[in-house]
Amino acid sequence: MSHGQSGGCACLPSSAENKTPLQENIGSLGARIGVLAILICGVVFLIGLLIKTKDPEYPDNPSWIYMILIAVTLAVAAIPEGIPLCVTISLAIGCQEMVAKNVQVRKIAAVETLGSASVICSDKTGTLTEGKMTMTKMWSGGLEYNVTGQGFDPTKGAVFRAGVVAAPGSNSNRELGVRSTLLAALLCCDTQLFLEEDPSTGERTWQYRGNSSEAPIVVAARKVGLPEDIVSQYRRILTIPFSSSRKMMLTVTEVAGRTHLCEGGMALPPMTRSFTVCKGAPNWIIQNCSSILRADGSIDPLSEAEKQQINTQVVDAYSDLALRVLAVAVGCIQQPPLDLESEDISVDQKFEALKSGLTLCGMVASMDPDREGVQESVLAARGAGIRVVMITGDYLKTAIAIARRVDILQDHDSLTDSAVDCNMLRPAGDDQYLCDEKIDDMTSRVRVFARAKPADKLEIVKSLQRQGLVCAMTGDGVNDAPALHEARIGVAMGLQGTEVAKGAAEMVLTDDNFTSIVKAVEKGRAIYAGIQKFVAFIMSVHIAEVIQIFFCVVVSMPLMRTPLQILFLILVTDLPPSIALGMEPGERNILEQPPRPKEEPIVLGWMWISICLNGLILSVVIIGVYVVSLQHYLGVVFLSDILEKKKGTPSEAEIHDIDMNLSKARTVAFISLVFCENVRAYICRSFSEPVWVDLCTNSVMQRAVLMAQVAMLCAVLIPFFSTDILGLDGLHIGWWGWLFSLVGPAATLVLCELSKLLTKWQMKRFSVVV
Numbered sequence: 155m156s157h158g159q160s161g162g163c164a165c166l167p168s169s170a171e172n173k174t175p176l177q178e179n180i181g182s183l184g185a186r187i188g189v190l191a192i193l194i195c196g197v198v199f200l201i202g203l204l205i206k207t208k209d210p211e212y213p214d215n216p217s218w219i220y221m222i223l224i225a226v227t228l229a230v231a232a233i234p235e236g237i238p239l240c241v242t243i244s245l246a247i248g249c250q251e252m253v254a255k256n257v258q259v260r261k262i263a264a265v266e267t268l269g270s271a272s273v274i275c276s277d278k279t280g281t282l283t284e285g286k287m288t289m290t291k292m293w294s295g296g297l298e299y300n301v302t303g304q305g306f307d308p309t310k311g312a313v314f315r316a317g318v319v320a321a322p323g324s325n326s327n328r329e330l331g332v333r334s335t336l337l338a339a340l341l342c343c344d345t346q347l348f349l350e351e352d353p354s355t356g357e358r359t360w361q362y363r364g365n366s367s368e369a370p371i372v373v374a375a376r377k378v379g380l381p382e383d384i385v386s387q388y389r390r391i392l393t394i395p396f397s398s399s400r401k402m403m404l405t406v407t408e409v410a411g412r413t414h415l416c417e418g419g420m421a422l423p424p425m426t427r428s429f430t431v432c433k434g435a436p437n438w439i440i441q442n443c444s445s446i447l448r449a450d451g452s453i454d455p456l457s458e459a460e461k462q463q464i465n466t467q468v469v470d471a472y473s474d475l476a477l478r479v480l481a482v483a484v485g486c487i488q489q490p491p492l493d494l495e496s497e498d499i500s501v502d503q504k505f506e507a508l509k510s511g512l513t514l515c516g517m518v519a520s521m522d523p524d525r526e527g528v529q530e531s532v533l534a535a536r537g538a539g540i541r542v543v544m545i546t547g548d549y550l551k552t553a554i555a556i557a558r559r560v561d562i563l564q565d566h567d568s569l570t571d572s573a574v575d576c577n578m579l580r581p582a583g584d585d586q587y588l589c590d591e592k593i594d595d596m597t598s599r600v601r602v603f604a605r606a607k608p609a610d611k612l613e614i615v616k617s618l619q620r621q622g623l624v625c626a627m628t629g630d631g632v633n634d635a636p637a638l639h640e641a642r643i644g645v646a647m648g649l650q651g652t653e654v655a656k657g658a659a660e661m662v663l664t665d666d667n668f669t670s671i672v673k674a675v676e677k678g679r680a681i682y683a684g685i686q687k688f689v690a691f692i693m694s695v696h697i698a699e700v701i702q703i704f705f706c707v708v709v710s711m712p713l714m715r716t717p718l719q720i721l722f723l724i725l726v727t728d729l730p731p732s733i734a735l736g737m738e739p740g741e742r743n744i745l746e747q748p749p750r751p752k753e754e755p756i757v758l759g760w761m762w763i764s765i766c767l768n769g770l771i772l773s774v775v776i777i778g779v780y781v782v783s784l785q786h787y788l789g790v791v792f793l794s795d796i797l798e799k800k801k802g803t804p805s806e807a808e809i810h811d812i813d814m815n816l817s818k819a820r821t822v823a824f825i826s827l828v829f830c831e832n833v834r835a836y837i838c839r840s841f842s843e844p845v846w847v848d849l850c851t852n853s854v855m856q857r858a859v860l861m862a863q864v865a866m867l868c869a870v871l872i873p874f875f876s877t878d879i880l881g882l883d884g885l886h887i888g889w890w891g892w893l894f895s896l897v898g899p900a901a902t903l904v905l906c907e908l909s910k911l912l913t914k915w916q917m918k919r920f921s922v923v924v
C-alpha cells in the first residue's frame with residue numbers, strides 16, 4: 155500500500171476522454187456502410203427509372219416519385235440503426251453485471267477494452283495476498299525467535315527462541331532483545347487493535363486500524379505483555395511518516411527521566427532526553443546503522459562484514475520464506491541535531507539528520523497469506539495469453555518467494571530474467587530512467603518488479619503499452635494516479651484505495667482482490683463476443699433487406715415491405731433478441747484463447763463471409779415465401795401482371811381486393827421473417843457450434859424471443875394499427891398463411907446451420923493466417 159505524500163507527481167493530465175477501440179470500430183463500420191448504402195440507393199434508383207417501375211397501389215404516379223420512396227426504403231434497410239443502440243445497452247448491462255463480480259466500472263467503455271487486456275500489472279499486498287500480516291519470526295542481538303499465534307488476536311501466542319526447546323510453560327517474552335525491539339517498533343507505529351463485533355452473529359474478532367505492516371507489530375507487542383496505552387506513556391515529538399518512496403518511517407519520542415526503554419528493555423544512557431526509532435526496509439536501515447544491540451544489552455560497533463552477514467543470514471533467509479522483514483533501529487539523543495518541532499525545516503531534512511548513526515535493535519518478519527483463488531486466477535490468465543506482472547514495494551527476495559507461491563514465477567523461470575529490483579530501471583539514481591529500448595527489453599521479460607516506487611509503475615506501463623500491449627494496472631495511492639491514468643485499464647482498490655486513485659482509474663475492485671480482475675477480463679471477453687454476435691445478427695438482416703428490395707426492383711415485383719415495416723422489424727421485433735445476444739454468457743473456452751489484437755476490427759474477414767451468407771440465405775428464403783404467397787393470394791407475381799389486372803377491372807371493390815391480397819402476401823412474408831429472425835437469434839449464439847449445443851443456457855434469449863413474438867402479433871393483428879399504420883393484415887391471411895410462414899424458419903434453420911460448416915473452415919484458415 156502506498157499511502158505516500160501527495161507530492162509532485164500526483165497531478166493528473168486533464169486530456170479529453172479517448173474513444174475506445176470498439177467505439178472507433180463501430181464508427182468506421184457505420185461510415186463505410188453509409189457510403190455503401192448511398193451507392194446502392196443510387197444504382198437502384200437509376201435501374202428503377204430505366205425500367206419505369208410503377209407503384210402497384212398508385213399506378214398513375216410517375217415512376218420517379220415511386221423510386222424516391224424505394225430509395226428511402228433502401229436507406230432504412232441498409233443502415234444498421236440498431237447497432238449503436240445495442241452496443242450501448244450491452245455495455246451498460248455489462249457494467250451492471252460486473253458489480254456482482256466486485257468490479258465497479260467507472261468508464262463504461264472499459265468493459266470491452268478489458269476483454270483485450272494482454273498484461274495485468276498487479277500490486278502484491280492486499281491484492282495477490284490478503285494483506286493480513288502475522289509476525290512469525292523475529293531477530294535481535296544475533297538471536298532468532300519464533301512468534302506463535304494467529305491473526306490479530308493478541309491474547310494467544312508468545313515468543314520462543316528458535317532452535318531451542320523451551321521448558322514447559324516458559325517463553326522468551328521477557329528477553330531484553332525481544333522487548334526492546336518490539337517496544338521500539340511500537341513507538342514507530344500508528345496502528346490500533348480493536349475488537350470488532352459481527353452484528354449478525356455477535357462474534358467478536360480482533361481487527362486493526364492503520365497500516366497493514368504495523369498490525370503484526372502491535373499484536374506481537376501485546377503478546378509479550380508490553381503496555382497497551384503506549385501513547386499516554388510516551389510522548390511523541392516527531393513523526394516522519396512511511397512513504398512508498400522512502401520505504402521507512404521514523405519517530406522521535408520523549409524519554410527524559412527514564413533509565414530503561416521499558417520494563418525489561420535496553421538501558422538508556424544517562425541524560426538521554428529523546429529516543430529515535432527508524433523502522434522499514436532492512437537493507438537501507440542496516441546501511442545507516444553504526445552500532446548493534448547485543449543480547450546482553452551492550453552496544454557494539456557494527457562492522458561492514460557483520461552488516462553483510464546480517465543481510466544474508468537474516469534478511470535474505472527470512473525473505474526467502476516469503477516473509478516481509480522490517481528492521482528496527484534506535485538512537486538515544488541528548489541534544490537533538492536540529493529543532494525537531496520547527497515547521498521551517500522540511501521533513502526530508504529532518505529525516506536526513508536523524509536517520510544515520512543509529513543502533514540496529516532487531517528485525518521483525520511477518521507472513522502474509524495468499525488470497526484464496528489467486529493461484530488459479532494467475533494460471534487462468536496465463537492460459538488466456540495474459541501476462542501477469544507483480545509490481546511491489548517489497549524486497550526482491552520476498553517478492554520472488556510470493557510470486558512463486560502464486561505461480562507468477564514458475565520453476566523453470568530464470569530469476570535473473572524474470573525478477574528485478576526497480577533500481578535496475580534507474581541505475582544512475584532517482585528519476586534517471588534507462589532509455590526506452592533498455593526499459594522495453596526489461597519489461598518484455600520481467601514478471602516481478604520489486605522495491606517499486608510509484609513513479610516506476612508509470613515507466614513500466616508506458617513501456618508495456620509502447621510494445622503494443624493492452625495493460626491493466628492496479629494501484630491505490632495518490633501517487634499511483636498517473637500510472638492508473640496512463641494504463642489502458644487503470645484498476646483502483648475499493649477498500650484500500652484513495653479517492654484520487656479511484657478518480658484516475660477505469661474501474662474499481664470493491665474487494666481489492668486480484669481474482670476479480672481475471673473474472674472481469676473473462677466477462678469483458680464475453681461481452682465483446684456478444685457484441686460481435688449481435689452485430690453479425692443485425693447486419694445479415696439488413697443485407698437480406700437490401701438484397702430483397704434490389705431483387706424486387708430488378709425483376710420488377712411489388713416491393714415486399716414499406717420503410718415503416720422495416721423499421722418495426724429492426725427496432726421492435728429484432729431488438730430484444732439482439733440485446734439477448736449481447737448478454738450471451740460466453741463460450742466455455744473463452745479463457746483459453748489469446749487476447750484479441752488491439753487493432754482488430756469488430757467484424758473479422760470470416761465474419762463478413764458468414765454475415766453475407768446468412769443474409770443471402772435469409773433473402774432467398776423470404777423471397778421464396780413471398781413469391782409463393784403472391785401466387786397464392788393474387789395468382790400473379792410480377793408488377794406488370796398486377797397493373798394489367800387492375801386495368802382490366804374497373805370496379806372499385808375489385809381494385810381494393812387486389813390491394814388487400816397484395817397486403818396479405820406481404821403479411822405472410824413479414825410473419826415468416828420474424829420467425830426466421832427468431833430462429834436465427836438462436837443460430838447466431840455461436841458462429842461455429844451447432845444451434846443445439848447449450849440451447850437454453852441464455853435465459854434472456856427465451857424471454858426476448860417471446861417479446862418479439864408478442865410484438866409481431868401486435869403488428870399484424872391489432873386492427874387499426876396493423877392495417878392503417880403498418881399496412882399489414884394478419885386477420886385475413888387464413889390458416890394457409892400462418893402455416894406457410896413456418897416454411898421460412900425451417901428452411902433458414904437448415905441452411906444457416908449448414909453454412910456454419912463453411913464458417914468453421916474459414917475461421918480455421920483465418921487463425922492460421924494470424
Ligand SMILES: Nc1ncnc2c1ncn2[C@@H]1O[C@H](COP(=O)(O)OP(=O)(O)OP(=O)(O)O)[C@@H](O)[C@H]1O
Pocket residue numbers: 155156157277278279280365367368396397398399401402403433434435436478479480545546547548549606
Ligand atoms: N509502516 C511501515 N513502516 C516502515 N516501513 C514500511 C511500512 N510499511 C511498509 N514498509 C516498508 O516498505 C516496503 C513496502 O513498500 P510499499 O508500501 O511501497 O509496498 P506495498 O504497497 O506495501 O506493497 P505492494 O506494492 O506489494 O502492495 C516494505 O517492504 C517495508 O520494507
Ligand code: NA
Pocket residue numbers: 638639640641642643644658659660
Ligand atoms: Na487509465
